[in-house]
Amino acid sequence: MHLPNRLVSPFLAILLLCSISNTAFAAPPNSRQLYERIRPSVVEVVTKNRTNLGVSSVASGFVTHRKDWVITNYHAISDSIFEPDDHTLQIVSMDQGELRAEIVAVDIQNDLAILKVEQALRVPLLELRETLPDRGESGYSMGKPGGYQHSIVTGTFNGVTDKTSTPLIIFSGAINGGMSGGPTLDGEGLVIGVNVATSTKYQLVGLAVHAEAVGQLIRLNNPQKSPSLDDLRKDIARQVSAFNQQIVMRFDLPTHSVRRLGPFQVRGDISRDEPCSAARKDTPNDHYKRVDQRCDSSTSLYISDKQNAGHIVMGSFWFNSEIMSSHGLARLVEDQLTRLRNVKDNDGPTASWSCTEQRLRGRFDLPIQLHACRRAVEKLPGLFDYRFRYTPLVSGQDALLVAIGMSGFDDQSARAILLKSMDSLSFTPKAKP
Incomplete structure (x- = not known):
């Protein structure tokens, strides 16, 4: 025997309403409830x-x-x-x-x-949420800031950074020292990220590593x-080498331009976030003019308090004189090169420097004198710090010196970056009147 539909429908509607009220319409936990649970x-x-x-x-x-x-x-x-x-x-x-x-x-x-x-x-x-939060979505951060008790702070998510090698979630909550490594949570208490840093320039800007990276690890x-610790160090060295390869690949992107210093063309920006800077270094008593260009990579990997990896600095120094002879200008460049060669063994936690000098041929058969130094990075097999200094051997009223410092690179990546730098070099002598 079947009940009439008009009796069944209201009954089912009441059951459905009760079910919905206990699930979809349930209020999300407040910060006190979330703190007690997490x-x-x-x-x-x-x-x-x-x-x-x-x-x-x-x-x-x-x-x-x-x-x-x-x-x-x-x-x-x-x-x-x-x-x-x-x-x-x-x-x-x-x-x-x-x-x-x-x-x-x-x-x-x-x-x-x-x-x-x-x-x-x-x-x-705790459960991971490996999807990025929406911009403006509310969330929380937990951890133990300094000598204070464990804390929970509220904030909103505001997209991801685009100025680091790894995108980080931007969180408008106060992530303070000691909270590093704690969870960044969505409104339901799912881990959406890991507290990693706070801005030293802007107030209430926290950064979190996306939970997807946690899941992958x-x-x-x-x-x-x-x-073992040896195995961990080998794995860290492998990860650094993979990061080095990313840097080499970025050197081929069109965003990395070349720049002119007088009659020389040199390597330009090595990071889209850090354009090269240039400054004149003239003094009243000098018989020459000098322009220095500095290009800096914007990212590196933290290895320890004593060592970073994947950092590059390139300096290009153009000398010009209407008075000095070619020999005098060459001697001036050699003096500058001698000062740049003066690397010290005590400026880092690594082995002694080993240096070589050789003559190479660059683009358009341009002769180049190269001075190269390398030292091993302590406890990270296969990684080294490098100091490259090279100068094109040209005659006339102009001279150039290029200096490259690289921290925590493998031989293959360091050589590739050096060659890309030298491949950008060209010289166009002034036309004779």
Whole structure:
């Protein structure tokens, strides 16, 4: 026997309304509710000095994927990789106190690290949201700022940066020191990013690594045991070399122009965000004029407090004199070159410099004198710092010196960038009257 439709419809409508009111119309959690739910899964990441157990650095982290895994920033734990005899790594949980931790994997380009805790944490696993937030969407950031208690701050998402090698989420919340490595959350409490930095120039501008990078790092690493420090360093060197290759590829983009210095054509901008600068260096007693061009790459990778990788500085120095002889001008350039050759062994945590000199042929069979120096980067096999100085061997009233400094490059990438610089070089002598 069937009930009439007019009786069934209102009954079903009431059930449907009740169901909707408990789901779609449920109010999102407020910041207090979200703090209480998320707080147990947010931990401190502490690096201590072995000598006196004093704290070297404090950052934040959070638990996801596995209850014995913590996500944090790479820069927060790098001392434990490069100075393990001096530093220990711990996490501090809300209920279980201090626990030893070791490093499972790092992603230096995205400033991420996975830590494995000595025992599983009795906390909920936070869920990742690997889609970018809408511009204007509300969100939260959690962590432990400095010596204060764990905090939650509100803000809005405002797109992603386009001035770094890795796009970062822009968040209008106060991400302060110590909150690095903590979660950036959407309104439902899903992890949308990892706190990484705050602007030192603009107030209330925080930056977060997108959660998609966290998901990729997790999917690429599920080891049964943590890698050795040597293996971690080799992996960091491999990641730096991959970043170097990206830099080489960008050198071929049309945005990287050439510029003129008198009769010389030289390499121009090496970053779209940092145009080359130029300045005259004349003095009243000089018998020549000099114009200096400086071009700087805008990005590099943080390796440790003592080492960055992938940074390039190019300087081009044009000398011109209507009075000095070609020999006198050449001697002037040689004096400048001698000062630039004076690299010191104590200006970084690396081995001694090894230098060579040779004569090459550039474009249009232009003779070039090259002075090249290289030194190994400590604890990162296959990476080096470089100092290149070269000058075209031309006669007349003009001379040029090009100086290139490169930090943390492999041989192949460094050679490619040097050749691209020299390939931009040309000389057009002045027509004789």
